[in-house]
Amino acid sequence: MLPLDIGRELYVTPLRAALAKELSSRGWSQREVAKALGVTQAAVSKLLKWGKPIERMKLLEIDELEAELLLNSLLEQLEMGRAEKAAALAGRYWLLVAASGGACRAHVSSGWGITTCTACMRSVYPRLAPAKAEALADLERAAFLAESSRLLAKVVPEVLSNIARAMKGASTVGEVAAIPGRLAKVGGRVKARPPAFGASRHLAEVLLSSGYTSCINIKYDKAVREALGALGLGFLEFSSEDFPGPNPAATAIGKMREKGGVPRVVADRGGLGIEPVTYVLGATAVEVVLIAEKIARTAHA
Numbered sequence: 001m002l003p004l005d006i007g008r009e010l011y012v013t014p015l016r017a018a019l020a021k022e023l024s025s026r027g028w029s030q031r032e033v034a035k036a037l038g039v040t041q042a043a044v045s046k047l048l049k050w051g052k053p054i055e056r057m058k059l060l061e062i063d064e065l066e067a068e069l070l071l072n073s074l075l076e077q078l079e080m081g082r083a084e085k086a087a088a089l090a091g092r093y094w095l096l097v098a099a100s101g102g103a104c105r106a107h108v109s110s111g112w113g114i115t116t117c118t119a120c121m122r123s124v125y126p127r128l129a130p131a132k133a134e135a136l137a138d139l140e141r142a143a144f145l146a147e148s149s150r151l152l153a154k155v156v157p158e159v160l161s162n163i164a165r166a167m168k169g170a171s172t173v174g175e176v177a178a179i180p181g182r183l184a185k186v187g188g189r190v191k192a193r194p195p196a197f198g199a200s201r202h203l204a205e206v207l208l209s210s211g212y213t214s215c216i217n218i219k220y221d222k223a224v225r226e227a228l229g230a231l232g233l234g235f236l237e238f239s240s241e242d243f244p245g246p247n248p249a250a251t252a253i254g255k256m257r258e259k260g261g262v263p264r265v266v267a268d269r270g271g272l273g274i275e276p277v278t279y280v281l282g283a284t285a286v287e288v289v290l291i292a293e294k295i296a297r298t299a300h301a
Contacts, residue, residue, distance in 0.1 A: 010103075038083070060097055096124070098120035098124075099137035100137040101134055103120060121134050124137055139178070142165070142284075143183075143195060146289050151296040153188055154296055159275050161216060162217060165195075165214045170213070176200070178200035210253045211262060215282075216280050218296075220267045220277050225267070231295065235267050264291070265279070
């Protein structure tokens, strides 16, 4: 079975079913849905009978919140009459899911015997080493989700947010990818430029000192602090004033690691002329963006 077969079974058809159901609930006729999704009306009738299409997508390690953000982005395009743009976004997202490893375990469980396969990574970024390609695909996927959010911009600090993703085995700043120029706030949403390695020395140093492979920085204020508690996200605080140097956060987090471990969330209370910031850490860029999305939703419900 080729990766495309996995994509058709676990991504394309379930995604179409989820879109068909949502468009139908918004008053679209089956004929209109069929035209938007590029299928026959008879196919739409079958898609509407799907029970829980998102459950199939979970086999690609796409959880409900990720699927919701993806669907919302595609639905926005479809409702503006941009079916071609929606198709392009959905297609690109599948390539990123595959290249960032989301399809690998499903592919192996279906019978693919080459457990060291890097075909999907190479298909998206053919000029990069597989480890770099996987990291970059994960980061591009996370940036797409960040742009799809309607609330994430509310927890972006004045110094702006960024997302960083280290390649496997990273030991230098140049082996950590981020968004050049950080995440911009435009019209109440965040916008990201194409990710690149070496784009954020600050977050790269934070990651390298933490032992994690992904990070996003957001606000640290009363609303975020209360949201962390409501979500059960334990965190440690420090103040940049206590760690003089070019990167107080990296130094403080490195000290935490030396003392026994770094939690998923670390908060900098800031200091004189230094804005308080929350660092959300994790294994993948998608993971930390989804945590940030949950924080934003809880803080600004």
